[in-house]
Amino acid sequence: MKDRLLQVTQKMRALQLADVRSYKGYVLMASIFGLAVVLAFGAATLAVRGIEHVVARDTRAVLAQNGLDWAEVQTDGLLLTLRGEADSEASRFRALSVVSTVVAAERVIDDMQVAPSMEIAAPRFLMEILRNGLDVSVIGLIPTDFDTASIVSRIEQIDPEISVIDMLETASHPVPFGWDRAVAFGLEALTLIPASKISIAADQVEVTGLADSERQRNEMRETLMRDRPRGLIASINISAPRPVITPFTLRFVIEESGARFDACSADTTEARMAILRSGRAAGAQGVIDCTIGLGSPSPRWQVAATESITALAALGAGSVTIADTDVSLVVPNSIAPERLDRVAADLERVLPEVFSLDTLRLPPSAGDEGERSDPAIEFVASRAEDGIVLLRGQLTDARLRDAVHAVAKTEFGLNAVRINARLDPDLPEGWPVRALLAVDTLAQLEHGQVRVRADRFDISGVSGDASVSDKISRAVAEQLGRGAVFNLDIRYDERFDPVAMQPSPARCERWIKDVLEEQQITFNPGSASIVTDAGRVLDKIAEILRDCGRLEFEVAGHTDSQGRLETNMRLSQQRAEAVVAALSGRGILVSDFVAKGYGPEFPVADNATAAGREANRRIEFRLTGESAAEAEAERAGGAPVPEEAAPEPPDEADLEIEVTSGAGDVPRPPERPQR
Known part of the structure; x- marks a missing residue:
């Protein structure tokens, strides 16, 4: 029994040992297989990483070459992802197209964003107004917040009979800076010029129009130049038709003078x-x-x-x-x-x-002065500087005397005419025509005299019309006919010319200079206190500045060379400031005035004499900034040029004026004047 049990036990141990050996084999095999799997996975991962690196490198390179380096590249195996913010949809699509040359399109993942679109820029607001007498059309695009009805209403105020066709459209954008003043200036030009086209933008107004005459054209131009808002670019093109000259006249005189x-x-x-x-x-x-x-x-x-x-x-x-x-x-x-x-x-x-020629050699009795043998026979119409008109000499009869008197009262006023004419029925032929022509001619002069004799017609005086000699010559030649002997001695004076006397920066500066040349602003010795008598000078300057409107001025103070330089510099500065303060006290806007003391730096006379030192102690006004630029442009445009060197005027006799603002348009004067 024991042996049997021992055998069984030994068999079981043998079996157990075999099982243990078999399990270890299994474990070893499993371990070997697992290691192979790990090694294979690692090799695959390394291969994928290599491929990703190559794809990412090539993709970034091709993006950079096309200026698309804003795009970010990420790889995940065989997939490639694009990220980043494109400035437009076109840039995003271009990036996809460029990358597709490196990686198949089905392997590219689009994760890019497009930058939000900027707000739509405001359009350029532009309004055009066409006027033909009482017919006005308004066309263009204006801001919604700018009341269209107010524009139409302001145009209708020009004339009760005016008709306005409103074709304005609006856009919901803010009213641009300067729009209000540009519209106001454009409507002023529209009021001034019955036949015109006005183009209005926020920074520029273009005026094109027709005037009835050259004089009216010049008046329109002067008014618009004076009223143009500072900083607004204005293009003014006003045409005047050629005048109809009848008779077509030329008169050339050679005298001793x-x-x-x-x-x-x-x-x-x-x-x-x-x-x-x-x-x-x-x-x-x-x-x-x-x-x-x-x-x-x-x-x-x-x-x-x-x-x-x-x-x-x-x-x-x-x-x-x-x-x-x-x-x-x-x-x-x-x-x-x-x-x-x-x-x-x-x-x-x-x-x-x-053409027909008529010659006349004056008789000996005429002489250089054209005296008749009987100098008592004459009719003289004269007008004094105070406006009083005196008519004296001989007239043929009472009817002519009444006619001459009536014409004179119509021309000069009921209370301005004095007549002291004798009646003589034996006067030379054509005397009534000459007498009435004398009164008509005198009406074209501010003051002067017209002397009528049987063989001569003499006109002398002063006028504010630069072309008055042409007009008078034409009238005399037409009325007196062939062979008329007449002499003109007419002087142009711009003080009587309403166009020439309209305020402008250059004229205002000159008028102030004229006042100071007549009398300087003086101070108490060694102080900045203006003497009482100088108040009248400041009053005159203030009156000029009121008419001239807003201008930029430097008020410069100067001293003589006596005393310390530091004291003179300080004193000249204080005196310039005192003048500015005095003008401000007289209601003058002086925010654009600059007080500057130069001390003795710019003398105008010799400091070695008392008179020279007195001349050097002075106040000067000089335009600066845009006002100086406008004055320079005015002087350049109005400077006389010899006809041979002058450019040819257009046949239409058009006048085109470009008025611009800004230092780039007209050379700015130096900061420190040369005195």
Whole structure:
């Protein structure tokens, strides 16, 4: 039994040992298999990582080459993800297209974002107003917050009969800076010019229009230049039609004092230049005006004018007058008859066929002054500087005296005319026409005298119309006919010219300078206290500045060289500040004024003399900033230019003015004046 149990036990142990050995084999095999799996997975991972690195590197490179380096690249096995913010949908699509050259499109995951679109920019608001008399059309785009009805209402206020067609559209954007002032300036131009086109933007206004005459054109231009808001760019193009000249007149005079044009008309620019060249060759000097107009009696007017001037220059004295096709050559008695006949014959040969020549050699009794043998026979119309008109001399009868008196009262006012005329029925033929013409001619002068004699018509005086000599010559030639002998001595004075006297930066600066040249602003010795008598000077300057509006000025104080430099510099500064304060006290807006003390730095006279030191102690006003730029542009535009050097004016006689603001448009004056 025991042996049996022992055998069984031994078999069981053998079996157990076999099981243990079999289990260890299994474990070993499992371990080997597991290790192989791990090694395979590791190798695969390393391969994938290598592939991801290569794909990411190549993708980033191709993105950078195309300027798309904002795109971020991430790889996950064979998949590639693009992230980042594109500035537009086009940039996002371009990034996908570029990456597809490296990685198949189905393996690319698009995780890119597109930057939000910016707010839509406000459009350029522009309004155009077309006016033809009482018909007005308004077209354009304006801000919604700007009341359309107010624009139409303001236009309707120009005239009760005006008709406005409103074709404005609106956009819901803020009203741009400067829009209100630009609209106000544009509507002012519309009010001023009945035939016009006004284009209005926030920073610029373009004005195109028609004027009835050159004078009206100049007045419109001056008004708009003066009222233009500071900082607003304004383009002003106003055209004036050619005047109709009748009769077409030219008058050239050579006297001991020199040669001059009393009247000059031309039908073309070329004719104008040729006539002016002939006049200068005959001795005329200075700035000469010659009106280009309609009404020329012949296309060969230029030939008649230039040849007539040349003939008079050959004689050396006298006058030549052309009225339409009538040429009148009048010379003093000092010209020999043979010489006159020879020159007249030469002139007749070269004059165009339609022109006729009449010559007159004044008798010995006429002399240089044109005196008659009986100087008592005359009619004189004179106007004094105070406006009183005196009519004296001889008239043919009571009817003529009443007619002359009535015309004068109509022209000059009921209480301004004094008449003291004697009646003489034996006066020379044509006396009534001459007497009435004298009153009409005097009405074109601010003050002066018109003297009527049987053989001569003399006009002298002052006028604010630069072209008055042309007008008077034309009227006299038309009324008195061929062979009329008349003499003009009319001086232009801009003080009586409403256009020339309108305030502008350059004129305001000059007017203040004139006041200070007449009397300086003086101070108590060694102080900045203005003396009482200088108050009148400040009153005059304040009155000028009120009319001139807002300007930028430097008020400069100067001293003589006596005393310490530091003291003089401080004193000049204090005196300049005192002047600015005094003007402010008189209601002048001085926010754009700068007080500057220069001490003795810029003397205008010799400090070694008492008179020189007194002249050096002074106050000066000088425009600065945009005001100085406008003044420089004004001076440049108005400077006289010799006709030979001047640019040809357009045949339409248009005037185009560009008024701009900003330092880039006009050279800015130096910060420190040269005194």
